[in-house]
Amino acid sequence: MTSSSRAALLNELAVMIANLGSERPIRIAIDGRTASGKTTLANELAECLKASGREIIRTSIDGFHRPKVERYARGRHSAEGYYHDARDLSAINALLLKPLGPGGDQWYRTASFDLHNDVPIAQHPQFAPDDAILIIDGTFLQRPELREGWDLTIFVETAEHVSEQRGIARDTQLLGGTDATRQLYADRYRPAFALYESLSAPALAADAIFNNDDFDRPALRIREGGRLSAVQNNL
Template identity: 45%
Template sequence: MERGTRGELISRLAEAIGTVRAAHPLRVAIDGPPACGKTTLADELGDFLRARDSRVIRAGIDDFLFPRAQRYRRGQYSAEGCYFDAHDRAALCRVLLDPLGPGGDRRFQHAVYDRDTDTPSSPPTATAPADAVLLFDGVFLLRPELIDRWDLRIFVSVPFEQTVDRARARDAALTGSATDTTAIERSWRNRYIPSQQLYFATARPTDHADIIVYNDQLQRPAWDIRPHGDGCQGEEARANRP
């Protein structure tokens, strides 16, 4: 495991991406619990790669949610609902991951859902260059239904208690003032943390990650980059770890 500056982390991740060879756009999963910093990390990595003339596609799991009525059908604070009902994984594969994968035509859509209006979304279809890099951030990306759709798998690790603190701080930053954090606390305690515990128990995501980023110290992160033979590389290799 290495520890260094934020810039060193981004540089090492870009270097790792550059070592993966594929005859199709590279599909990179950036997984981790809510408020662990995965979206920020994906954005930073995207900026770094673009500055070096890489063609980057940015997308995230929030654009592949089911409508609220479906994802909360077991209740607003249901952990099982969060894990099983929240995300349209079939659409994610159909419109984005499979078109960019082996044998795909590279014609993709980056979203199927508009969270602001809670309605389906159908953005124009685009064609990805063969050497493009998809940086896709979200929760539960290394579950069995998706595990073979990624060419590189990054897991952002933060203690669950720290994600609660970050969620409170994020909410205060969005509203511009201190707010009642009761709803955030309840969501994390009853829905998000238990759903992550369910995910770890059933899918063991860190066993299948090629790279683990320990993001507890934002400016001094640590990381563990496993040799390609150790991790899972999309359809082209499978994990044999117990």
């Protein structure tokens, strides 16, 4: 059950987003560390935004992985491999972000790859109405190759030890036990995020920061000069 404090903050954020003006779909990135709570926040926000009456397109960057042989070419524990090789950035832009962006035809796809079976897929395109809102969660969404594809970015802020505790508890069975999972976080996920921070400063560039250290009592900061700041001032 969502706490009243969290629900109130989610509703506040949803109202600001619903009041953004646009003549085409709005593309929202939910960015942050591995296991920071990006997917949960994106799902919650999508649910809140349904009250606006606008079509909500809810998806994840995980539909755009690259083949296993490419993802792990630098080694299963490589941080550089996770940052540079995990996702098909060209497909994200070509199939999802550009069609919904300025001058796009609004026929979009939410996936190009079946991760479970390690094969490409040819998804049928769907049409987004002008007032649609895309909410996509994932890591490294503000990297240079993707940054221009977003109309709004929300960074889910968590302390390193908080996100890792959550991630290890979540991924232990999937990744081969507690020790193996802890090692992957130490060797791959943690340094990959440090690389991302050094290259893109995602927390500084985002339109909003959603601190998720305390799940029941999150905090929201709106960046001055970002797209949400003007909306917030007018509400």
